[in-house]
Amino acid sequence: DQQVKQNSPSLSVQEGRISILNCDYTNSMFDYFLWYKKYPAEGPTFLISISSIKDKNEDGRFTVFLNKSAKHLSLHIVPSQPGDSAVYFCAASYLSEKLVFGKGTKLTVNP
Amino acid sequence: DADVTQTPRNRITKTGKRIMLECSQTKGHDRMYWYRQDPGLGLRLIYYSFDVKDINKGEISDGYSVSRQAQAKFSLSLESAIPNQTALYFCATSDRLVGLAGAYTGELFFGEGSRLTVL
DSSP, rough: OSSEEEEOSSSETTTTTTTTEEEEOOOOOEEEEEEEEEEEEEEOOOEEETTOOEEEEEETTEEEEEEETTTTEEESSOOOOOOGGGEEEEEEEEEOOOEEEOOEEEEEEEE | OSEEEEOOOOEEEEETEEEEEEEEEOOOOOOEEEEEEEEETTEEEEEEEEEHHHHHHEEEEETOOOEEHHHHHHHHOOOOOOOOOOEEEEEEEESSSSGGOOOOOOOOOOOEEEEEEEE
16 A cells, blocks of 8 residues: 555646645655655655654755645745756655655656 | 665676675665665665664565675675566665754665666
């Protein structure tokens, strides 16, 4: 049973616009959430994270929002750039245990 | 040099062969992981180790074994490879997940991946 779900396999946006990537989870015990970015032929790299005690975390163009009641988090990228084109993985952990990853969303930012 | 190094980067083998994928890290992290990536299935955890004497199964450990030879080395073995083990394999490391002052430090640092093809 998948505990972390990314229901959109792909997303395409225009350069300069907002990209919104979504993630849902089923385990209410998760206390930390992360987003990873992966380019082809490279390993995933950490992008941004949020603790369950917060509802928003910003880092430059990247903002993660957490809605605990809905068990939903989202990653906003504003403005989107062609270099942001990659696969984005949502991940969650509980009590500092191992991370559980979603299946990923492939973002394409068109010039 | 990469902080997390995987060898080999690419390997083609035949059904029934034994394969070992090796991972070494220079980050000084205690925790090491092996993940598998398949198209449309994301990253799935095979095995993980929180220190040299600790080995734990992940969600898809059947058909795999691991060895933690040292803090810096964690190898993954396929004793008798089969075609559905064709995938991209990633090693990752992390520090203890909560550092000083309770700050979360558990981001995973991934290697560049090992692409395995089993014919």
